[in-house]
Amino acid sequence: MNRNSLWSLRLGFSNNQASAIENLGIEKFLEQSLQVPFDKNIPAFLESSPKTYADLKEMRQKAKESDVEGKRKLLKESNDINLDMKSWWIDKMLNDEFPLKEKMVCFWHNHYVATYQKIKVNYWVFQHNQILREHAFGNFKELTKQIVQSNAVIRYLDNNENKKGKINENLSRELLELFTIGIGNYTEEDIQNGAKGLAGLGIGEDKATYHKKDEDNDPIVYFGKKGVFKIDQMIDIIFEQKNIPYFITRKILKWFIYDSPNEKLVTHYGDYFRSVNFEIKPLLIKIFTEEFDKNTAGSKIKNPLEYSLQLISELNIDIKNNNYLANFIRQQNMDLFNQPNVKGWDGGKSWLSSQMYLQRNNLLYVLTSGKVLNQKNLNDPSKMDGTKMDSNKMDDTKMKQTPVHLDWNKGDNKQIIAQLSNRLLFQVDETSQKDFESILKYDFDENAKNADQAVLRLFTNMIKLPEFQLI
Incomplete structure (x- = not known):
């Protein structure tokens, strides 16, 4: 088994980086992967998407005044933009020279969940994604501060409805349970008082902001400390807690290497994470370099992105339109920007139900047959076992073909x-x-x-x- 191929797939989505890992060594490869610049450009497909709160109110007013057909058209336009955004992201995963950054963005995307399905504002979803990209290898505490104050998270977790005298605990709870320290490391009082500290933190023009009329400025007790605490101070207090590093190191190990990580490893890397003041880059270097030499192959089930992008790379297929690939991944319950709930994708065995396994074989048949990737042939059940299609269902002679080339070295x-x-x-x-x-x-x-x-x-x-x- 080729260790460099294994880690190329773990640190990306295909075998494309195997030769670079072999030639550079894992440490130099990581050094280059962790230096990928942050692209601030806003994709053209977001041009018509509302960007400010004023834009959003204008769009809502337009929708309110529209007839049924007009409302349907506005909804379709928004959904089409969201599909374009999925395709844009898949393109980055497929074509970046060092895709580790996009794999880490996808990790954070499933950690700080904020779905388009609920937010309904593509630009806010894009901003959320860009915050994850900018801070993907930065500081965990700083990333938490930035992402919790994004309009996307505020909208998704209903903090725009959290006001003095009418407290909503959603963001306060998920900040502790899912974003930082995990269940069992806080009290219900911490959640209730945290919600008071978050009261009034609502939608802003570029990011969330406190609205004075909705704030609760009474002193609270938060993890044993008393004072008037707002979001940044609250996160500082959370990161002083004993168990803060282990929740995230366990999730990182699960995302990259082990579906069931050893708790000794979780503690080992968690202790180190605290010692480097929650800097993500040195943590990743330590994990990947120490685990690289171990015999860990077969310890994780591939997620739909890893499965499908590896196939496309192996077959050297030039995908002209990633929309259908985005739809396949959605069929596999890994819908980008639309996790099933606030906990995100479960991963592990959930990726391999019998139906998903059949869908994977369906995609395999479509790709190796050279069929143009489209929703009709992805959904055709006659391909799930690799059998020839019924000519009544689809005329193969009229289907366009896409070049398929498998690289192999000659031999017996x-x-x-x-x-x-x-x-x-x-x-x-x-x-x-x-x-x-x-x-x-x-x-x-x-x-x-x-x-x-x-x-x-x-x-x-x-x-x-x-x-x-x-x-």
Whole structure:
């Protein structure tokens, strides 16, 4: 098994960085990955999306005055922009030279959940995503301060409804339970008093701001400290708590390496995280360099992004439109910008229900067949087992084709089997070896006209195995 391929997939979404890891070494590779600049540019598709609170009120008024058809059109336009944003993000994951930043943004995206489905303002969702990108490798405490004061989080967790005399505890609770220290490390009184400290923190022009008429300025007791505390002071107090580092180090280990991380590792890295004052960059370097030399392959189920982007990379497919890939990922319950609830995607075994496994094989068939990726052939159940399509359902002769090219080094059948299994990251047992040799036979001619198709057939059968679902 190729360790560099394993870590290329763990620190990105494909095998594309394997040679860089091998040539640079893991430490220098990480150094370059962690220096990727922050792109401040606003994508063109957001041009018509409301950006200020005044823009939003104007759009709402327009919707209020519109007839049913007008309302439907405005909703479609907003949903189309959101799909464009998903495609834009997938493009960055596919094409960035060092995709570790986007993988870390996706981690934070699932940590500080704020969905478009509830927020309904694409620009605020984009701002949320950009805060995560700007601070992806920065300081955990500073990132928490920035993201909690985003309009997206305020809207998603209803803090715009949190006012003196009419307290809403949603943000106060999730700040502790899901963003920082986790269940069991705070009291209900901390939540109630925290909500008072957050009262009046509402939607602002560029970020959340306190509205004086809604503030509660009475002294509160928060984690044993008494005073008039606002959001920044509250987060400072939270980060003084004993258990603050372990909740996040456990989640980082789960995201990158282990579906069930050892608690000794969680404590080991958590203690270090506290010692570097919650700086994310040194924590990641320590985790990745220390875990790199361990035999950890197969300790995590691939999420839908890792599965699909690895396939596209292996097959050297030029995706012209990522919208359909975004929809496949949505089918796999990993809808970008739209997690199922405030806890985010569960990960682990939840990625591999029987239905999801069939959908993955469906995507595999579509891609290896060279079919243009579109929603119709993604949804066609006749492809879930790789069988030929019914001509009544879809005319293959009229479907456009997209070039598919699998890279492989010439050799005999056993050498090619070893090469692909090494790259695709699983051990071949005796039974699998015999199965593979029945597909790519002992008399395989590497120079034959159909050699590429034969190796692609072997590749397809390897991908179908349960082992390929692991990383």
